[in-house]
Structures are given as C-alpha cells and as structure tokens.
Amino acid sequence: MRIIGITGGIGSGKTTVAKIFALLGIPVFYADEAAKDIMVRDQELASRIRGHFGEAAYFPDGTLNRKFIADIVFADKEQLAILNSFVHPATIRDSEQWASRQNAPYVIKEAALMFETESFHHVDKVITVYAPEALRIRRVMQRDNTDRNAVIARMHKQLDEQIKRKLADYVIYNDEQQLVIPQVLELHKTFLAL
Numbered sequence: 514m515r516i517i518g519i520t521g522g523i524g525s526g527k528t529t530v531a532k533i534f535a536l537l538g539i540p541v542f543y544a545d546e547a548a549k550d551i552m553v554r555d556q557e558l559a560s561r562i563r564g565h566f567g568e569a570a571y572f573p574d575g576t577l578n579r580k581f582i583a584d585i586v587f588a589d590k591e592q593l594a595i596l597n598s599f600v601h602p603a604t605i606r607d608s609e610q611w612a613s614r615q616n617a618p619y620v621i622k623e624a625a626l627m628f629e630t631e632s633f634h635h636v637d638k639v640i641t642v643y644a645p646e647a648l649r650i651r652r653v654m655q656r657d658n659t660d661r662n663a664v665i666a667r668m669h670k671q672l673d674e675q676i677k678r679k680l681a682d683y684v685i686y687n688d689e690q691q692l693v694i695p696q697v698l699e700l701h702k703t704f705l706a707l
C-alpha cells in the first residue's frame with residue numbers, strides 16, 4: 514500500500530487538506546492523534562513510558578497523565594527527545610499496520626513532524642502544505658483562541674518552511690492566492706497513476 518505523507522507548519526492547513534483527500538474516499542491516518550492514542554493502547558510503549566517517567570505518568574485507570582508528562586518534556590529538551598524516541602517508532606509501526614488493513618488505491622498519513630522524524634523514511638511521497646507565516650498565525654489564533662506569541666513560539670520549534678518545501682515531493686499552496694481543492698484533485702490523479 515502506497516503511503517502519501519502530508520506535512521506543513523502549524524496552521525498551514527494539513528488537516529484541512531487531509532480532509533479533502535478523505536472526501537475523495539482516501540483513508541487518512543492522523544499521526545498526532547494516533548500517537549496520543551497508542552500511548553495508552555500500546556502496552557509495550559506504555560511500559561517504556563512508565564519505566565522512564567515513573568508510575569505517575571499514568572492514572573490508576575490506565576489513562577495517560579498528560580499534564581505530568583507535558584510539564585516534564587516542555588521544561589527539558591532531552592526528556593522530550595527521550596519521549597519522542599519511544600513514541601515515534603511506535604506511531605510508525607501503528608500507521609504501517611493501519612495502512613496494511615486499508616482497501617484503497619493509496620492512503621494518506623498526516624503528520625506535523627515528518628521531516629524531523631523517521632516518518633519521512635516510511636512514506637512513499639510527501640506533500641508539504643504551504644501558507645505564509647502571517648496567515649498561519651491568524652488562522653491558529655482564531656482556531657485555538659490563543660495569542661500571537663503563543664503561536665509564534667510553537668512555530669519556532671518546527672523546521673523552516675522553505676526547507677520543508679525543498680524536501681517535499683509536492684507542495685500544496687494554501688495561501689488564499691490559489692484554490693486548494695483543484696490542487697488536491699490534481700495530486701489525487703497523480704497518485705492514482707503512480
């Protein structure tokens with residue numbers, strides 16, 4: 514099964530673009546949501562997280578204590594890297610198992626961190642969704658009801674947009690200059706012919 518990755522900076526419109534592919538009948542794997550899910554569902558991963566961060570990483574009912582983990586990893590880059598080294602391979606495994614169960618001409622994997630992680634090596638092609646920074650800030654402020662500085666801080670943790678465009682096989686421009694749906698339809702045709 515061919516896996517097409519969709520990535521892009523915060524607020525670029527990755528999820529919006531992925532939803533258009535979904536409307537065309539293409540199965541979509543949302544990596545960020547899946548990662549949260551497998552931190553509970555994948556027992557091997559959960560025991561690695563417990564082993565490193567301590568029993569307090571989970572509540573007695575088995576759900577993840579997100580605040581406990583977030584407080585540690587936001588304050589310490591090394592701890593974040595350790596958490597990622599547990600979660601990213603497990604998410605890749607999960608997405609590959611999920612892909613093998615789909616009955617479709619190809620599938621989409623949407624992930625904010627594609628080039629920054631091993632994910633890049635586990636997809637066949639990558640689309641980067643591009644939108645200018647000012648527009649992305651405006652969109653995320655509206656969507657998350659958050660302030661400008663909080664959005665900029667999240668943006669600066671991600672790989673530069675220009676580098677993403679260089680590394681991608683395809684770019685979708687979601688910049689209010691070009692229509693998005695025709696670009697998706699064009700790529701859909703391309704992927705059906707791959």
Ligand SMILES: Nc1ncnc2c1ncn2[C@@H]1O[C@H](COP(=O)(O)OP(=O)(O)OP(=O)(O)O)[C@@H](O)[C@H]1O
Pocket residue numbers: 521522523524525526527528529530625652653656687689693
């Ligand atoms: N072409 C567009 N026209 C109008 N609104 C848009 C467009 N594209 C995206 N948006 C809006 O901008 C916001 C950000 O889009 P979306 O959530 O798809 O981005 P994202 O790249 O998935 O963001 P994140 O990295 O934060 O998950 C959403 O509220 C979405 O509805």
